[in-house]
Amino acid sequence: MKLQPQIGAEGSAQWLARVATQSLIEEARLSPKPGLVDSRGSGAHHDLNLDLMERSAHSLSPTFHALALQSWQRPADIALRQLVGRLGREGEAQMMAATGGVNTHRGAIWALGLLVAAAAMHGCEGSSSQIAASAAKLASLPDSYAPKVFSKGLLATRRYRVPGAREEAQLGFPHIMRLALPQLRRSRSNGATEQQARLDALMAIMTTLSDTCVLSRAGLEGLEAMQNGARSVLVAGGTATVEGRTALAWLDKEMLTLNASPGGAADLLAATLLIDRIACDDATITPLPQHSHF
Ligand SMILES: CC(C)(COP(=O)(O)OP(=O)(O)OC[C@H]1O[C@@H](n2cnc3c(N)ncnc32)[C@H](O[C@H]2O[C@H](COP(=O)(O)OP(=O)(O)OP(=O)(O)O)[C@@H](O)[C@H]2O)[C@@H]1O)[C@@H](O)C(=O)NCCC(=O)NCCS
Numbered sequence: 693m694k695l696q697p698q699i700g701a702e703g704s705a706q707w708l709a710r711v712a713t714q715s716l717i718e719e720a721r722l723s724p725k726p727g728l729v730d731s732r733g734s735g736a737h738h739d740l741n742l743d744l745m746e747r748s749a750h751s752l753s754p755t756f757h758a759l760a761l762q763s764w765q766r767p768a769d770i771a772l773r774q775l776v777g778r779l780g781r782e783g784e785a786q787m788m789a790a791t792g793g794v795n796t797h798r799g800a801i802w803a804l805g806l807l808v809a810a811a812a813m814h815g816c817e818g819s820s821s822q823i824a825a826s827a828a829k830l831a832s833l834p835d836s837y838a839p840k841v842f843s844k845g846l847l848a849t850r851r852y853r854v855p856g857a858r859e860e861a862q863l864g865f866p867h868i869m870r871l872a873l874p875q876l877r878r879s880r881s882n883g884a885t886e887q888q889a890r891l892d893a894l895m896a897i898m899t900t901l902s903d904t905c906v907l908s909r910a911g912l913e914g915l916e917a918m919q920n921g922a923r924s925v926l927v928a929g930g931t932a933t934v935e936g937r938t939a940l941a942w943l944d945k946e947m948l949t950l951n952a953s954p955g956g957a958a959d960l961l962a963a964t965l966l967i968d969r970i971a972c973d974d975a976t977i978t979p980l981p982q983h984s985h986f
């Protein structure tokens with residue numbers, strides 16, 4: 693639900709940048725997240741911690757602001773795609789400078805960057821479906837200035853023949869729109885605390901995401917452990933129940949044993965928190981079956 697409407701491009705860009713940064717920080721602080729950095733510690737990571745994640749989130753505010761301002765009430769065309777690509781790459785460079793070269797938020801810049809741009813394209817008056825559809829359109833346009841790099845994500849998608857961050861955006865963020873956002877709102881309306889509703893939304897993403905961070909670090913075994921473990925949490929009734937919390941603690945242990953960290957799922961949770969706040973939605977979104985595959 694949109695909380696703070698703003699008039700005009702500059703005020704809206706400032707607001708979108710603030711909400712995007714806040715969403716990244718709230719994702720990072722949310723605990724207990726399996727394998728990920730949270731308020732308890734570094735999870736499966738040796739080079740990441742909460743302080744670094746928060747520094748990285750703050751370093752991205754100017755990028756989100758520029759993306760929103762430049763996309764304000766514009767259509768999705770090649771010119772905007774190229775501009776958004778350039779701003780995204782500059783954002784990555786700012787992130788790397790702020791973290792001393794550690795990749796904290798590359799996937800998040802991509803997802804939240806596209807969504808911030810899309811929200812601005814709709815003049816901050818779009819529904820979640822309209823914002824996701826415009827982000828998908830932008831992500832599907834070619835960016836001839838993109839350098840040809842053979843990333844870890846690309847390597848994992850080819851090796852395991854699964855979709856990655858690029859495809860998730862091009863398909864209109866199905867893990868947000870069909871799983872996480874409905875789960876977040878359903879858990880809230882069932883009486884879960886905000887922390888529990890967010891953890892449930894993360895679990896919903898993890899049930900089917902082919903997270904290339906997990907695949908790169910722990911292969912198919914890690915991915916299956918993540919998906920099955922997240923399903924067990926939700927089947928047990930989610931993190932508002934004792935059984936759900938027990939299943940989550942078990943999943944956390946297993947992810948640490950496998951050295952697996954679902955960084956892509958964490959990005960999509962931050963993006964879910966962003967859309968939840970900036971979209972002009974009616975009270976409910978029709979949820980699809982929880983365990984559908986993409
Ligand atoms: C489209 C791009 C995201 C590039 O994607 P690609 O897959 O080619 O490359 P990667 O560099 O691997 O980045 C993908 C990141 O996306 C996240 N992710 C993974 N799986 C999915 C998924 N199925 N759906 C959505 N998102 C997903 C994930 O990001 C998070 O993890 C990062 C940490 O990764 P990790 O592997 O742990 O870290 P490393 O240091 O690299 O390795 P270790 O040492 O730990 O082992 C962290 O960044 C999280 O955010 C993947 O990493 C995009 O970058 C692109 O093309 N940009 C161009 C600019 C542009 O056009 N921008 C427009 C919008 S602003």
Ligand SMILES: Nc1ncnc2[nH]cnc12
Nearest residue numbers: 720728729796955958959
């Ligand atoms: N909380 C987190 N821990 C590790 N990697 C991440 N990427 C995005 N959020 C993350």
